Amino acid sequence: MKCKICKGEVYITIKYPKMALCKEHFIEYFEKRVKKTIKKYEMIKPEDKVLIAISGGKDGAVVTYVLKKLGYNVECLHINLGIGEFSKKSLECVKKQTSYIGVRCHIVDLKELTGKGIPEVKSRKPKCSICGTAKRYIVSKFACDNGFNVIVTGHNLDDEASFILNNVMNWSTGYLARQGPILPQKGKLPKKVKPLYELTEEEISSYAEVVGLEVFSEKCPFAKKAITLEYKEMLNKIEETRPGTKYRFVIGYLKNRHLFEKEIEDIPLMECKICGMPSSGEVCSFCRTWELKEEIDLKVKG
Numbered sequence: 550m551k552c553k554i555c556k557g558e559v560y561i562t563i564k565y566p567k568m569a570l571c572k573e574h575f576i577e578y579f580e581k582r583v584k585k586t587i588k589k590y591e592m593i594k595p596e597d598k599v600l601i602a603i604s605g606g607k608d609g610a611v612v613t614y615v616l617k618k619l620g621y622n623v624e625c626l627h628i629n630l631g632i633g634e635f636s637k638k639s640l641e642c643v644k645k646q647t648s649y650i651g652v653r654c655h656i657v658d659l660k661e662l663t664g665k666g667i668p669e670v671k672s673r674k675p676k677c678s679i680c681g682t683a684k685r686y687i688v689s690k691f692a693c694d695n696g697f698n699v700i701v702t703g704h705n706l707d708d709e710a711s712f713i714l715n716n717v718m719n720w721s722t723g724y725l726a727r728q729g730p731i732l733p734q735k736g737k738l739p740k741k742v743k744p745l746y747e748l749t750e751e752e753i754s755s756y757a758e759v760v761g762l763e764v765f766s767e768k769c770p771f772a773k774k775a776i777t778l779e780y781k782e783m784l785n786k787i788e789e790t791r792p793g794t795k796y797r798f799v800i801g802y803l804k805n806r807h808l809f810e811k812e813i814e815d816i817p818l819m820e821c822k823i824c825g826m827p828s829s830g831e832v833c834s835f836c837r838t839w840e841l842k843e844e845i846d847l848k849v850k851g
């Protein structure tokens with residue numbers, strides 16, 4: 550098989566839309582898809598100040614690389630979660646990635662900041678749930694404290710398809726009403742967007758490889774096999790014989806999302822009395838879980 554465009558040596562065969570591409574034309578195809586997604590969902594404007602949360606994995610690194618190449622005003626944020634060797638290695642990888650891309654990277658050390666990393670927090674909730682709260686809180690607080698008006702995450706088509714499927718299986722209609730490529734700004738909270746929304750994990754890994762991005766893929770010691778991973782495997786199996794299934798599923802969901810709209814409970818947000826961030830209770834879940842007595846300051850000095 551030869552590259553569909555230049556008849557050169559094939560680097561990747563994309564299953565949907567079916568085509569074989571050489572390295573150069575795959576790069577071109579991938580970046581065009583990201584550009585199109587940003588335009589289609591009106592994700593980022595040229596004047597926006599964009600913050601990208603990165604952990605060392607392929608998705609964050611790739612979205613940073615492409616947005617920087619497309620000329621957006623981007624900076625990265627990495628949260629050191631204090632999970633032993635795993636966090637050390639992930640930080641090393643983030644440093645390599647951001648210096649390779651040539652983008653500013655801010656690092657927030659959870660344990661230095663609050664006295665407790667993920668392993669030290671005492672809670673009845675599962676570690677991943679606490680960790681999710683910490684990551685969402687710190688990214689939002691960092692963005693607010695430093696004037697970023699858009700937060701970018703590296704979620705891809707496989708993540709979205711498995712998330713939607715999981716919520717359909719459980720009929721979690723509240724989640725089905727809110728999921729999507731953009732989460733609009735709400736009060737102080739900046740808009741959140743997913744420029745890799747229509748690209749598959751396989752395409753993202755291949756892009757990382759072809760542009761020479763080092764990727765951290767070690768498993769966190771707290772990671773358990775989430776059900777969404779099983780759904781990803783299942784969807785990939787179906788995709789083998791019916792290419793385009795994942796794409797049609799996600800795009801079809803977006804077309805029908807309005808059916809769940811009445812499930813959105815518009816809970817008025819208060820301000821956390823410790824940190825001032827939006828919260829559904831008097832004290833936000835981060836300040837509560839970390840037993841904070843005063844607001845953490847994430848303003849970048851200098």
Ligand code: SF4
Pocket residue numbers: 630667676677678680681769770771772773
């Ligand atoms: Fe955090 Fe769980 Fe991911 Fe580990 S596996 S980084 S604890 S969310």
Ligand code: ZN
Pocket residue numbers: 552553554555556557570571572573574
């Ligand atoms: Zn080509």
Ligand code: ZN
Pocket residue numbers: 821822823824825826832833834835836837
């Ligand atoms: Zn708070």
